[in-house]
Amino acid sequence: MASIPEKDPHWMAPEFTKPGQDFEHDDHVNLHEDVDTLIAQMETEIEAAGPQKDMFAINFKDPKHFTYFLVVFASMGGLLSGLDQSLISGANLYLPKDLGLDSKQSSLVNAGMPLGAVIGAFLISPCNEYLGRRISILIACVLYTVGAALCAGAIDFPMLVVARLILGSGVGLEGGTVPVYVAETVERRLRGNLVSLYQLMIALGEVLGYAVGAIFLGLPGNWRYILGSSVVFSTIMGIGTLYVPESPRWLMHKGDYLNAFRVWKRIRGTATRESREEFYEMKSSLEFEVLQVQEGRTKRFPWMDLFTNPRARRALVYANMMIFLGQFTGINAVMYFMSVLMGSIGFDDTQANYMSLVGGGALLLGTIPAVFYMELCGRRFWALAMLPGFFTGLILVGVSYNFDPAVDTVLVQGLYLTGLVIYMAFFGCYATLTWVVPSEVYPTYLRSYGMTVSSAWMFLSSFIVTYNFTGMFQAFTGIGLCLGFYGGIAVVGWFYQLLFMPETKNKTLEEIDLIFERPTMVIVKENIKNSRATCKDLLRGRFRKVATETQRVV
Template structure:
């Protein structure tokens, strides 16, 4: 029998005692030299058509991120393509409103199943092949929905496509987070959300292109096959995650990939590989010695405080991103534009405004996420949701018969603000889950986060029409979605820790601290920041926020 204090102690002893955060330079060099010797004895780096190597490893990083993040493009395409198809598909297939709701929500429903495939696919196939499997599922689903001749076929296509989206949605952010350097990890994982937004804009543009073509919705839905084919071809040339190899005990394979994509010339790269190798090794020892949970590691989410905190934190961030209604708005964008007074053609074109705003909103996150930090970013962005939702809610009360321009102008203003702030905030819903789980639980954790994301998306999307009828448009947007945003802001102020500028292994220490310590630290920081702002010490506030940690090698060693 153990009390809470004992559990905390056990959790800290079991999951924080990793390699030193600032290891000895000599130890790092000896370890890297040993790995180089093993690599040379094994015949050196393999070179072939599918084992490419760049002279500058940074180029490989960008290639890897570009192709892997195309998964976000596919996800975004689906949201906007189905929005454009919604104007024509129900009539052609004879769907009633409830059937059409299921067609729209079929993708997130299938994505829940895809998320459940995430753990076995990632554990046994690896990150790379899990992504490739997801592309194949997406391609089959897209082909089925484009050729659908009845309700059953279109739903089957949507669900299968969703399986692919769910699997890649939880795998790509982890794959990117495990391969890029800590200084730009948040920025590059944010590219996934940028690609989602880019896919949404492309989808609306494609819908506009095929608007007047006979059988338009089939061309609209089938257009995503081009992008899935490009991503499939690109993924064949990318390597497996070095941390996955390390997790599987394949240290030399991990080093081969590391040398190819990161190189070992820079002191920081050598340091990070050393820390990764030692922390994974010690983590494996803890798991193997933790008798009762060694067969079922996912039980640690209930029994180990560090893992439990990560699970709760990551999934609350997921819910804040979904229950504020963005996916329902994206799926029904063209219909909502109809409701506010635009005809079918204008509704399709004006949907580009919402998608474009989302795309623009993700750009600051790509460049500033790692500089400003996750906590500052979240607390700053979420209130923007609320402002946008207030304007949308007010717009619904303006009669379109007599004040059409005022209603449309206010609605579009609210939509632009909402989408821009959400674009910046949504990056966190991919960055946070991809980095907070321990290595041995990362695929299990991403399964829960990914499943919850798409389950919440399904619930919000499927019930959107019914909730709008029951709560009125203003009640839904301002009351429900706005209320969730308000509650979320309070949660973030008190409970959200900062993880910027840390390696994945160092983040383990953050979540091994008792929650009360995190809350106390956050509250002290809030009081200090408010005091500085009230005293007009703006420079102090923002300079402190922009500080970056240096590597131990950035300063000369005596």
Template sequence: SIETDFIEIEQLAQQASRKRTFWQKLLDCEFELEFKDKKHMVWLLGAFASAAGILSGVDQSIISGASIGMNTALKLTDHQSSLVSSLMPLGAMAGSMMMTPLSEYFGRKKAIVISCLWYSLGAGLCAGANSHEMMFAGRFILGIGVGIEGGSVGIYIAESVPAHVRGNLVSMYQFNIALGEVFGFAIAAIFYDIHGGWRYMVGSSLVFSTILFIGLLFLPESPRYLMYKGKVGESYNVWKRLRNADDESSKVEFLEMRHNAIIDEDRRAHESKFQVWMDLFTIPRNRRALFYAVLMVSFGQLTGINAVMYYLSTLMHKIGFNIRASVFMSLVGGGSLLIGTIPAILWMDRFGRRVWGMNIIGFFIGLVLVGVGYRFNSVTQKEAALGVYLTGLILYMSFFGAYACLTWVLPAESFSLSTRSVGMTICSTFLYLWSFTVTYNFTKMQNAFTYTGLTLGFYGGIAFIGFIYQILFMPETKDKTLEEIDDIFSKSSFQVARENISNVKRFWGFS
């Protein structure tokens, strides 16, 4: 019975508590913080873990303003300047590949702690750079921190919080990325007129990484990770800090989690260490989740968001703003992205994943308008050019803010427990691969397409293709436990498409 099972679990939990000395807590990077109302601990975990996104956002946007002074100080060529922008997503690819072994061996939370150390090292190198080689190294190392963090945060939150708030809390990571991007543009504006201000800009990550590192010391490890490692007592101690232990549904969920962990442990005992990679591609349920998650991430990146963010000051200058105004006007793009994430955070779990996925059609409209803005003469038709351009930019960034939340929510909840780290690694790798590809080739594409507007229109075309895919093949995972999501991906893609078409017809009154 449930009560009998929990008598044994309580005994294991008490034994685990007695073993935790001060030095063990220090080694685990954890000093226990507990609230009477469990909701407070859940929201604190989600809010502080997702705050790692601020670091990622700052490092993505700060280069837009810093590049103006940095290019002159370090005498960078156009090619070297492109590398400074694109080496961070390249480093993030390396970091995302490191994420699986780190999160599997050290734990979900400790992987985020390790990313803080990479951030601090990279920011220090960038701030003190006296050559392009040193700046390259700093940006690449920053990218490693971004890659480790990017995959770890979503898993950590998804494995720790209740299903009914999982989407909201994982979405907060994207909100904090957007907030970090606004901070980055604001920091650039603050230090723009200061001699050598670009060094303060690129070194600002040190402040954020230190704050995050300290905050993480008071958060627990993922209870599902602890269960996965056979630490039932420790897992239950964390569970009681995040759930009402007397609630019947909470007990059932914990027992389901334990049951699945036992099955995974039994399977791992008879498999090689590389079997999890085989399972990801050979088991239909896992393969569908991987294909779906990778496509969702790819559609977001291939619409050119990071190229637009990295070159936003340059794009503002091309449309008609002077250099100084371009730095300040970049806040319009960053602010729109931030505002766009707010509805998704508040109502991700109310309206479901598909509603927010449809926001990709807004990319198409916004990018078309941005492209049209570049067709106006920036001298004789300046007001029209700026009006159409800014309208398109605000639409594009606002809709992307909501959609981008999904690129962290969906991969974090789609994979089975045994393949979650590996699946997130692959998704993160594709995310940063496309980010590097789009960013590095943005200038080349502008030259090949002869004008900037056509390049952005090309990205709009990709957004329209993504919209069609999501109407047909995007499943709904709202309010499902991670264990229940297994059943969703057990359906074939064509079965999901038939259900989606039927639901669309019913919505419009055709059936």
């Protein structure tokens, strides 16, 4: 098979040429010819190789339908993740009494899943790199099933902690794999929306978890049914994952161009010019990355490029700062202790379980706009518009702790629930970015390693916030923790995003490479310039332009 020229510039989209440099007509003609030549060559090789036998391979007449099929099943990982995060909330009302757990043991049981997810995150690189995205998701389903079954049958504290660690390992592995799988398979104009679907499924899973807690509320040993219920969902996801293909970018990364093209035809087709050119871009970019590695980078330890390669290092810092802002504003601590917090403002155990649906429902509803409009509005809009919103919610939640729930019950519950709904709704939109950003910013040959770092950091942050929540709540008081600590991080984070956050909407993964090739100060200067222009648009009432312009977002 003929190789793409080593320094062929034609795979770059016109908007990513250097300032003052334009593509000539001949360049476009040559690009189209190169693309058509490659596609014709791949078609010839597939015909010569004959049909591929795969008992799980299914085909749709319209490749778009197949794309939606695989995204739904892959995103069920989000449903499982959310389900297992919120199930513990209902179980917290009964589990400590049944097993005789003290407050520290109860905190460790709650934090066991995010701690196990850190372990699972370190499985991302070896599993994704050597086994592929599809097998990694299947392994995660097995860990989910085993962990949930052990939770349901736990007879003492050590067994329950081990079960939560195993369950968390599944969360960590699929949390770093599913968003990457979706980002690598869908077309660029839908990537942000469909990766956001993962967060929507997490939110849906959290609501479902609270509902499951309410269903089993009156049964003896109800926490066992609550924690064991996720076995059903992990089994369904495991069966569904058997029918989705491997990521074409991973196959190409491994040098299997023929099967990469087979999968590409199934999930994207080759009828449109955009699909044909993206396949060409993908192959050209990956071959160029291989050449770079061969010419000077460490082949034995490629993950070192995350720290030594400026382009990869910028992506590493950017992705993990977004995760920090998502986790250290308190979301998982609030989710895990939702029922307990409801009890602290005057609800009994039964009411607390049902009222937890309010917070989970707000998170779910808040996620929906991002799923539909992530690519229309862009990453910067969601980041900069959502942080002030959930900061407002944190203010109301914090203020509610200044009143005595025994005396001012209605006032406390009104302030707390209003603040909680605002916080959850705005965070629902923001949380999508903690999956979208890491899944798209790393170069292909480092994506598995980058997602290992990002996922490990995400779940380690969740563990830190969750495990220390009770102690921090007592030390800071409610208003100090919600408004001072979580709210303070939100304010500082807003200014960080204003200056350092580039826009990546509607770009292929290969075009995003070029964004991060630029020095950080170039991005900062561009953001400052665009923010000034956006301020003028806001003052003139051009709100639609602010929400939809690619770069010009405050």
